[in-house]
Amino acid sequence: MGVANQTCESSKQLSDRFYVTAFSIIFLFGLLFNSLALVFFFRFTKIRSQTTVYMKNLACTDLLLVGSLPVRILFYVSRRQFPWRLCELTGLVFLVNMYGSIFFLTCISLDRCVAICFPMKSRLNSLRGRAKWISAGVWLLVVGASIPPYLVIPKSDNETGACPLCFDKKPSYVTNPATVAATLLVGYGIPLATILVCSLSLLRAVRRSSATRMDYVDWRKIRNMVAANVVIFVVCFLPYHTVLLLYVTVRTPERELTLRASYRATIAVACLNAIFDPLAYYFATETFQKSVGVKALKNALTSNTDSAEGNNRSLSPQRAKLGHSARTIMT
Template identity: 50%
Template sequence: MLFNASQQWEKCVKQIEERDRLIFVSVYVLIFVAGLILNLIALVVFFFHTKTRSHTTVYMTNLAFADLCLVCTLPVRICYHLGVSLHQRLCEAMGMILLINMYGSIFLLSCTSVDRCVAVCFPMSSRVREVRKKAPFICLGVWIMTVGASLPIYFIKPQLPGYQNQSKCFGSFPVYGTRPVAITSSLTVGFGVPLLAMLVSSWGLLRAIKRSQAAQTDLVDSRKIQRMIAMCLVIFLCCFLPYHLSLLLVYLHQRSIPCSLTSSYNYSLMVACLNAMLDPLAYYFTTETFRKKVDLDALRQMWPMQSQSQSADHHSRGPLNT
């Protein structure tokens, strides 16, 4: 049954390649060039032009590195869509690296969102400050989890007649899309939990900004912050939701896969890669809103009880390191 689905998938891929080759090549070239330039600039800024490395900067540095690794796999994908013959092992390695860094980006985006939220909502909590200091270890945990979850997909091969000997590169049937454990973990842990974390933290941050007295003044540009939060959520959903929906559909229709689903899967993967060049625009270059516009006195005004108890500390102003 699975072998028949694989054969049908390959026939559909050939039709898509003949019809949409130019689209795939053009978009992947755009993502590669823009993503490479923007993420290299971000890494240079974070390493050489940032005087104080905040906790959020740690997440964004790792995010830039993940996106950079992802775009570095795209030249092989571009060659594939141009019709260049590639070794199956190379294709599998590039696919694994893309998968690792895509889910690494998802988790790091959610970590960045949560970190900003707790920094704004609990500016005086010593416990929160101690947790935020563990940002490097949290990032290490993200990398260990994504690598550990992705490797089995490529090392556990399906035992199908003729499957091992065929070189299909990126046109191969996504066998992991038929495995209940892989689909469940991808949809829940890989996408659902990070999305929930981003939604909750964005709601908490917006609530804190709206309750702030400083938001009614020029001290905090609340509209700009709201636009940034909305833009980040929209980019996250537009990039990653289609891919995970297509994975679910592959699992549900694995007995008889229509060519429209094969096309949707390939296009959704391409859209997911767009995130690598959109992250710098959404996160890195709008972070100045938090670093320059929000200070500790403004944050104290968000919570009347804290502002009263800390009234003697107005002399210790400093920018929020998020």
């Protein structure tokens, strides 16, 4: 028994060091990257689009998560009993961030797809103009859907108001079969399918467009940017939802400890989106500035010099349209 206890204690200390390291890295880089992203979005007002509205909200959700990470770090460092409400509030912030990120990433993909694939659909374009209202609706949805777990769970196993397990306790509400079914369908399945369809449609439209053939848009860079967004979405959020599914399909007393450990690990993985999201902003903006802005200007000047005046008049509306499409893709 003594050897078994020592083994368990050693494993626990190792996992605690892992979580302290992981959450500390996410806190430092997430705070830095998202703060810089918000400064960029609000200071450089020349780059404006409906997509940047969603990016601003996405950065805010990431900063909200980053602000809650010191609580997790302190818990795994000290292993003290934390107030029950503090533990639950930190868990609530995690859910708001994860599903806020999922829906805002979905909105970004939809906005780009509609702008490029359906530029002449007035109803769809008028809907794009309501990005602020859509963002407000996303906030209401994710906050409203995340609150119920903390209204129905008993206060604590003791009467002191302290939670000795805090982030190590069993996730009872989120692993309820009915909750898992709704979460997998609405919270992850539909957004994932939407992002995949929008990404494929966008790539096809850009690949076949005149803007790509005229070198207004670097198709390979756009392809890499879209692929990066999909990879971030899958890598960060798929493990968490896979564990939720396993809780329903293979829940047994023998698997309980393994599932609980996997659940905690996937939370750390999901929190990585606070670092990856700003990197996606950076590459998108860099591509816009270097690939669209400079090349479009260079091509336009060259064409104006070499072409006849009549051809310039006939091609200028097309170039303006292509330039607008290019800017829409990248902003």
